[in-house]
Amino acid sequence: MKIATFNVNSVRARLPNLLNWLKNLTPDIVLLQETKVVDDLFPAEAIEDLGYNLAIHGQKTYNGVAILSKTPLEDVKKSLPGDQTDDESRYIEAFTNGIRVASIYVPQGTNIESPRFQFKLKFLDRVYAHTKNLLDFGEPFVLGGDWNVAPEPDDVYDPQHLLGELCFHPDERAHFRKLLWLGLTDAFRAINPQAAQFSYWDYRGRYWRANQGLRIDHLLLSPLATDRLIKCTIDRAQRGLENPSDHAPVWCEISRAPTYLPDQSCE
């Protein structure tokens, strides 16, 4: 079973690319972010025609998340608990294909001094609290999305220069790490312990051409899901196509039964 996350930066602007990618990869579950469209205008039919069920939670112009699944979506939830005043469409969760999944678009934070950065940290705290509840249910689950946090130095193009900047600030990285200490696994890093690969490159300037990116799109797996993790890949080629998103998709393969991570230490 393939589970993917993809910040599409407008599902309507990206529809041809998205449909081609779905046809070629045939993921079982897809977590979309930044759909940037109200639900009534979401291009549902074109995606349903490829055999996907949809759960969508959009808004005008900004944000917007969605879940696509080849199997029916049950128990759909469209808000992250913990802040009654949060009306931004940044979270959707469902149970499908024997696993619970969430598509998460963590606030970018604008800049370190902005109130939006505090909102980002609080949002990550809310994910933490909710994750504890999910762990109590005993289901396998995957929290995937655009986390707007590059966890470690290998996840940014210039760690010395970027330390303390937005998306690589110690405070947000500490908030992100708390999720790992709860027992979640960063699927890409578990499978690729050494790789410096990115999932986002700014449209501007030479960032893409110079491969100056960040790894901020993550699939975080619960312990029961991690037991079934086989591979995890960043689909970098999507960023090089015509009219790309500024993010590349990240996807993992999950087996039907528990498996083992490749053991790097056994030579």
Added chain:
DNA sequence: ATGGTCGCGCTGCGA
């Protein structure tokens, strides 16, 4: 080189 480029939806904002 604190510029640069997208998407939305029509003016500047967010990323």
